[in-house]
Amino acid sequence: MEQSMGMIKGAERPPLHLGTLVCRHCGEIIDTLPTNGVKLFYGECGSELCRNPKGDKTDDGN
Numbered sequence: 202m203e204q205s206m207g208m209i210k211g212a213e214r215p216p217l218h219l220g221t222l223v224c225r226h227c228g229e230i231i232d233t234l235p236t237n238g239v240k241l242f243y244g245e246c247g248s249e250l251c252r253n254p255k256g257d258k259t260d261d262g263n
Protein backbone atom coordinates (compact mmCIF):
# COMPACT_ATOMS: atom_id res chain seq x y z
CA MET A 202 0.00 0.00 0.00
CA GLU A 203 1.36 3.36 -0.91
CA GLN A 204 0.84 6.44 1.10
CA SER A 205 0.86 9.60 -0.94
CA MET A 206 1.00 12.37 1.55
CA GLY A 207 1.56 15.44 -0.55
CA MET A 208 5.24 15.28 -1.07
CA ILE A 209 6.68 18.51 0.17
CA LYS A 210 10.12 18.67 -1.24
CA GLY A 211 12.63 21.43 -1.20
CA ALA A 212 10.50 23.47 1.13
CA GLU A 213 13.50 25.28 2.42
CA ARG A 214 12.45 28.83 2.01
CA PRO A 215 14.52 31.83 2.89
CA PRO A 216 13.28 33.69 5.95
CA LEU A 217 10.43 35.91 4.98
CA HIS A 218 10.67 39.52 5.83
CA LEU A 219 7.46 39.70 7.76
CA GLY A 220 8.63 42.36 10.12
CA THR A 221 8.00 45.81 8.84
CA LEU A 222 9.70 48.88 10.18
CA VAL A 223 7.59 51.93 9.57
CA CYS A 224 8.04 55.56 10.44
CA ARG A 225 5.94 56.48 13.43
CA HIS A 226 5.39 59.90 11.99
CA CYS A 227 4.52 59.45 8.36
CA GLY A 228 4.01 55.72 8.14
CA GLU A 229 6.65 55.27 5.51
CA ILE A 230 8.16 51.82 5.32
CA ILE A 231 11.76 52.19 6.36
CA ASP A 232 12.90 48.62 6.31
CA THR A 233 11.80 45.02 6.48
CA LEU A 234 13.18 42.47 8.86
CA PRO A 235 13.20 38.69 8.85
CA THR A 236 10.98 37.92 11.80
CA ASN A 237 9.02 34.95 12.94
CA GLY A 238 5.54 36.11 12.10
CA VAL A 239 4.08 39.39 11.07
CA LYS A 240 5.37 42.20 13.22
CA LEU A 241 5.31 45.92 13.07
CA PHE A 242 8.08 48.11 14.34
CA TYR A 243 8.10 51.84 14.64
CA GLY A 244 11.00 54.08 14.01
CA GLU A 245 11.87 57.28 12.27
CA CYS A 246 12.44 57.52 8.56
CA GLY A 247 14.90 60.35 8.96
CA SER A 248 12.90 62.77 6.87
CA GLU A 249 13.22 66.37 7.86
CA LEU A 250 9.53 66.59 8.57
CA CYS A 251 9.68 63.61 10.87
CA ARG A 252 12.80 64.71 12.64
CA ASN A 253 11.36 68.12 13.33
CA PRO A 254 7.63 67.70 13.74
CA LYS A 255 6.19 71.15 14.01
CA GLY A 256 3.94 71.44 17.01
CA ASP A 257 2.48 68.00 16.40
CA LYS A 258 3.11 66.42 19.73
CA THR A 259 2.24 62.79 20.06
CA ASP A 260 1.26 61.55 23.45
CA ASP A 261 3.11 58.31 23.92
CA GLY A 262 4.33 58.05 27.46
CA ASN A 263 7.69 56.67 26.59
Ligand SMILES: [Zn+2]
Nearest residue numbers: 224227246251
Ligand atom coordinates in the same frame (compact mmCIF):
# COMPACT_ATOMS: atom_id res chain seq x y z
ZN1 LIG B 1 8.64 59.71 8.42
